[in-house]
Structures are given as structure tokens and as C-alpha cells.
Amino acid sequence: MHPRKLLVFSLFFSILFNFPRSPLLLVRSENLSFDFPSLSLRNLTLLGDSYLRNGVIGLTRELTVPSSSSGSVIYNDPIPFYQPESNTTSSFSTRFSFSITNINPASFGDGLTFFLSPDNQTLGSSGGYLGLVNSSRITKNKFVAIEFDTKKDAHFDDPNDNHVGLDIKNLVSMETANPDLDLKSGKLITAWIDYKSGLHRLNVFLSYSSFKPNFPLLSVDIDLSDYLKDYVFVGFSASTEGSTELHLIENWSFHTYGFHPTSGHNVSDSSVIAPPIPDSPNKHHRRIGLALGIVGPAFFCAFLVIFGWVSVRKWRGVRMEKSFKAELMTGPRQFNYRDLKLATRGFHSGRIVGRGAFGTVYKACFQDSDTVFAVKRSKHNNHEGDMEKLLLLGLSCANPDSLARPSMRKVLQILNNKAEVVVVPKLKPSLSFSCGVSLSLEDIVSDAEEEIQTPGPMYEIKLG
Structure with a gap:
């Protein structure tokens, strides 16, 4: 087999044996859970005007004068929402504590949202867009959000300046509810949002305390699988417009559930603890077989690669030896002008390797040989003049009178056309x-x- 074909063959087997075991291809939808009593940048991404200070996320700028601002914070990793293996949509529950404060109560607006989005670049415009929707692309948004609105905006059919609403793809709420607490009071408020995929129901709870109320503030029957696909990103957004309102997130937890386990180990399913099972002889043999099944193909592929590499090196050595012997046997070659011109790329200036008194030396590469040749192109114009100059210079150097002979420096200058030839006396000295x-x-x-x-x-x- 040709060495190059053998090398390609070995690489093909290497990919074939390792392809099914690549961990990057084994994507599974599993239940996910995280809990942040205080927030950090380890797992979160800040966009816009949002910032982190003392474990608390601020979504809008903290200023003493009215301004317009928008910001968002997003959990870094995508959240599995659909499991194709079991054709199951995830259920989720989230809990977070927030506060909306204002040093100037007369200058309020606009509110904050908790959202689920198909991408991790959610940052909208300020004002009534709540940092969630770009004002120039109102109809090109894909999200599900719960808004905590603190300003009545007739453009989005807001009922008042203190309401909670469910927004899907736009900021005109599908359903709204009026809480019995003041969203912009500056007090710490805890929110619970639960979605049960089996019931197709979304519930929102609000309280000043850390105890979850018995009855939801907002309850909507909706199938979110119509709006959310395989993976989603979760986070918060907020905005102001000509106000000093400040939106803070102090803690956050999020859980998904309802997926069937796809492997024996699932970090999300921590509620079920199975007793340890002692190793059996059959299990021990299976481990040995698994190890051999992984290590064996790896060694075989390594052997093929090494064998191919050695074969290629040996093939190149034999080829060079044959070429060298052929040159020794054939002896000098005769080239026509066309071949020399092709080998020197038309006597290109880039192929010049040196210049002499009688011509220029070019680097030549012939297609049928790996050897590099040197081709000298003689100067035919003024050839007799150069010969005469050399003869006169030789006679000058042979002058019996040492004082009349030119110095070596003078000779080099004459050869390089930097000085005139020394006058030779007409009579023989x-x-x-x-x-x-x-x-x-x-x-x-x-x-x-x-x-x-x-x-x-x-x-x-x-x-x-």
C-alpha cells in the first residue's frame, strides 16, 4: 500500500474508533438546580448598566439625578427545557428577592422583569421597554417574562403603575394582577414563579416575608412549549427613563424538574439516594472488557499512525537515493533555453542569487527534479570591452616597476567599475x-x- 494512503487509512480508523466515545456529542437534557444566597460573577453575565456590589446585583445606574438606563443579568449556562428522549417539557420553579428604591418618589419608573429567552444577549431599550425589548425591533423578540411594572405606560396598555403581568414576545401583558403591596416601596420583596408542564399552568406569588403565600397573585393557564424550545437562558432586566429608580436583586434560586433520568448519575436528582451495591464478578469482568474495548482500539490506532510515519520516511529516503544515483549515472545534462527560462521563472529578479563581472547567477528549479540548480546568464553586450579592460588591468599588475602597479584596492574598484583603468605605457618597460x-x-x-x-x-x- 502506498505510504500516503496508509497514513490516511490509519487516521480514518482513529476517527472511527473514537467518534462514538466523544463526550462533546453526548448532549442530554437533565434536571438543573442552582441556589445563590448572594450573587457573584462566577455564573452570571452582566449586560448594559447592570453591576455587582457586595453580593447584590444592580440593574440600573445609581444616580441622584434623573436619567435613562437599562441593564440585565443572565445565568451563563443554557437551561434544558425539552427532553427529546422522552418528549417531555420541563417544569421549573424560581425564587428571588428584589427591591425597587427611589431617592425621589416623584420620579419613578419603569420596573423590572424575570425572563426566559432563547439567547444570552437579552438587553433592550430604556423606559417602558424594561430593558427587555429593543425599541427598533419590537416585533422580532422571543421571550417569556414576568414584569413588575412601576409606571403606567399607555403604549403597552398598562392598567396602573403598580402591577404584575405575564409578557410573551411583547410588552402588552397577556394577564395582569394588582398586588396588595407597593412594588416601589424600597422594601425587600420575595417572588416565587412556578410552572408545571403537566398542568400547563404558571403561578406567581409575592410577599414581603420569606414565607410563600398559600394562593398565587397571578395564575395563567398556558403551554410554554409553544414559545420556548430545547434550551433557554434565564435572567433579569430593568430600565428607567428620566427617573432615579434603582432595581436590586439580592438572591436567586432556580430549579427544573420533570425530566426522566437518562443515565445512572444525575447531579440534579439529589433527592433519591440509592444504597450501595457490592461489586459482583460479572461486573468486574464487564469493567475489564470495557477497559480493553477502549484501550485496544487506541493502541491499534497508535500503531497504525507510527507505522505510516516510518513508512513515509523510508519511502522518501529511497526516492532521494534513486534520484541521486540517476544523476550520477546520467552525468552532465544539456538544457534548452525554454527549460532554463521556465526553471528561473523567466529569469525573474527574485531568483537572483549573485552577480559577477560576466553575468548574473539565477536559482533554477526543474519540474522533473527535486535538485536546485544555479544558472549563469552571461552578458553579451560590451563583452569585448570587458575583456579589454581585464587585459589592461592584467598588464598594469604585471608592470616590472612596483611603483607603477595598481594597489589591490584600486584593482577592486576597477573591477566594480568604480575607477578608471590604469594607463598602460605604449612602450614595453x-x-x-x-x-x-x-x-x-x-x-x-x-x-x-x-x-x-x-x-x-x-x-x-x-x-x-
Whole structure:
């Protein structure tokens, strides 16, 4: 099998064996419960003007002058509302304590809400929109909310400035009720909201104390599964418009129930405690089999990956060795101009690796070879002039008179066309040197290998 195909094959088996066991794919709808005696940012997200101070959430700005403000706080995790395994809709109950205070009683409005929404970005406009609905997208909202309204807004058909209402998709309440307590008194008020999916009934309770009343303030028969889908986000919102009203949430608990357990371990179902069951031999064997079923495919996949990696490295080594041997056997190659032009991308300037006196060297890559070549492109224009310059420079360097020879620095400047060539005398300079023998010009240029005897003294010889 080809090494690359083998590597792909091994990766396919790795994914195949591990795919069913991926924990990210095992999404279950289970009962959920949380209780916050005091609030923190560990599990909550603040939006808009909301803030946290001393374990209490403020939903609108705390100012001494009237202003417009809106804010919301949302529980970070989505809440399962529908269980497809059993085709069951969740029931839920929530309890929270809030207060609505105002340093200027004559400047009140607008109220707060508890909401369930399909997304975790619920932040609406200020004023009568209660921080829940965006004023520019009134018809594009999906939510279920209980409003605690402190201002009569004729635009939303509010009955008065102290009422509780059920809002679905818009702020015109489906049902309203007038509590026998003042929502904006500044006192701590506790609210209970219960929804029973089996009865399709929503109940709202209010009290100044921590004891739940026997009878609900607001009771509505409604099937919330028509408005809420698989998962929802829960939280609070509030707003003001030209007022100093302050909306505070001090504690919060939330519970869902009614889902059937989908596994042997459910963190939400803490009310039922099963006695421990001792391990049996069959259970022990099942554990061993489960361990082997997980570890075995993992080792097999690791073996395939390692084998594929080694095969690829070996294949590359053999290929390089064959290429090297082929080059040694074929010897020098002859290339036509078209191949050289393609290999150097048309003698592109980006392929230049060096420049010389007689041409430019380019990097060349041929399609049928992995070897990188160097191609020298000779300069044909002014070739005779360059040769003449080099000959004159050579004659200058060979001048018998050391004072007339150019320095090495001068030679480099001439070669780099930074200086003019030294003028060579038209007449051949006289050559004079001393030696221990008497030689003629024929002896100097002769190829004879005869040994010349030099018994005499030093003589001076002049040529020319």
C-alpha cells in the first residue's frame, strides 16, 4: 500500500474508533438546580448598566439625578427545557428577592422583569421597554417574562403603575394582577414563579416575608412549549427613563424538574439516594472488557499512525537515493533555453542569487527534479570591452616597476567599475633584475630542462 494512503487509512480508523466515545456529542437534557444566597460573577453575565456590589446585583445606574438606563443579568449556562428522549417539557420553579428604591418618589419608573429567552444577549431599550425589548425591533423578540411594572405606560396598555403581568414576545401583558403591596416601596420583596408542564399552568406569588403565600397573585393557564424550545437562558432586566429608580436583586434560586433520568448519575436528582451495591464478578469482568474495548482500539490506532510515519520516511529516503544515483549515472545534462527560462521563472529578479563581472547567477528549479540548480546568464553586450579592460588591468599588475602597479584596492574598484583603468605605457618597460647567472632572452623563454651551471658572479641583465 502506498505510504500516503496508509497514513490516511490509519487516521480514518482513529476517527472511527473514537467518534462514538466523544463526550462533546453526548448532549442530554437533565434536571438543573442552582441556589445563590448572594450573587457573584462566577455564573452570571452582566449586560448594559447592570453591576455587582457586595453580593447584590444592580440593574440600573445609581444616580441622584434623573436619567435613562437599562441593564440585565443572565445565568451563563443554557437551561434544558425539552427532553427529546422522552418528549417531555420541563417544569421549573424560581425564587428571588428584589427591591425597587427611589431617592425621589416623584420620579419613578419603569420596573423590572424575570425572563426566559432563547439567547444570552437579552438587553433592550430604556423606559417602558424594561430593558427587555429593543425599541427598533419590537416585533422580532422571543421571550417569556414576568414584569413588575412601576409606571403606567399607555403604549403597552398598562392598567396602573403598580402591577404584575405575564409578557410573551411583547410588552402588552397577556394577564395582569394588582398586588396588595407597593412594588416601589424600597422594601425587600420575595417572588416565587412556578410552572408545571403537566398542568400547563404558571403561578406567581409575592410577599414581603420569606414565607410563600398559600394562593398565587397571578395564575395563567398556558403551554410554554409553544414559545420556548430545547434550551433557554434565564435572567433579569430593568430600565428607567428620566427617573432615579434603582432595581436590586439580592438572591436567586432556580430549579427544573420533570425530566426522566437518562443515565445512572444525575447531579440534579439529589433527592433519591440509592444504597450501595457490592461489586459482583460479572461486573468486574464487564469493567475489564470495557477497559480493553477502549484501550485496544487506541493502541491499534497508535500503531497504525507510527507505522505510516516510518513508512513515509523510508519511502522518501529511497526516492532521494534513486534520484541521486540517476544523476550520477546520467552525468552532465544539456538544457534548452525554454527549460532554463521556465526553471528561473523567466529569469525573474527574485531568483537572483549573485552577480559577477560576466553575468548574473539565477536559482533554477526543474519540474522533473527535486535538485536546485544555479544558472549563469552571461552578458553579451560590451563583452569585448570587458575583456579589454581585464587585459589592461592584467598588464598594469604585471608592470616590472612596483611603483607603477595598481594597489589591490584600486584593482577592486576597477573591477566594480568604480575607477578608471590604469594607463598602460605604449612602450614595453625595461626589465631589470639581478640573478646569479648570465642568461639570454632565449634562455628565459626556452622550454629546455637543461641545468645551467652558474659558477660566476652576479650579473645585471637588461631586456628590451
